[in-house]
Amino acid sequence: MSARCIIIRDGKILLQLSKKGDFYRLPGGRVKPEETIVQALERELREELGIEKIIDPELLFIVESFYRRHSGVVHEIGFYFGCDKASIDFDKIVPKENHLRIEWVPLEKVNQHNLRPSALAPYLVKLGESKPEKPIYIVNVDVNSI
Numbered sequence: 001m002s003a004r005c006i007i008i009r010d011g012k013i014l015l016q017l018s019k020k021g022d023f024y025r026l027p028g029g030r031v032k033p034e035e036t037i038v039q040a041l042e043r044e045l046r047e048e049l050g051i052e053k054i055i056d057p058e059l060l061f062i063v064e065s066f067y068r069r070h071s072g073v074v075h076e077i078g079f080y081f082g083c084d085k086a087s088i089d090f091d092k093i094v095p096k097e098n099h100l101r102i103e104w105v106p107l108e109k110v111n112q113h114n115l116r117p118s119a120l121a122p123y124l125v126k127l128g129e130s131k132p133e134k135p136i137y138i139v140n141v142d143v144n145s146i
Helices: 037-049 118-126
Strands: 002-006 012-017 028-030 058-069 072-082 101-106 136-142
Touching (some): 002 037, 037 072, 058 118
Parallel strands (some): 002 072
Antiparallel strands (some): 012 101, 058 072
8 A cells, every 4th residue: 555645836746756767656655554544645755855744635546556566466555645735845845865856747748658657647637727526546557567
């Protein structure tokens, strides 16, 4: 299970570049057994980007993903929250971990070739126009990628 944050500012979305630099993903990460999804979201953002508090995170997407790792196919449920109400100084967001690289990417440049999970890309692009009225459930299958 994972929890990730969607932060949009001036038509751009905050994305993390993968370690290999071959795709983007949203900030966040795995949920530990002893924490709630929102606690995990806040912990990950604090550890990765120094964001101390998320105010009223809004669940926008639930993505059930299937993707391949070297150890086999992974089945993951991801919870994607709108974090526009976060008490964030956007100009001071910097990676707190050496392996992280972040970028503000124009929404129209997000596509299924450069984002994981790929099925989420067209929904993120539409966020520039409006947010969904209720969380959207998406199934993502990326079993041909490693």
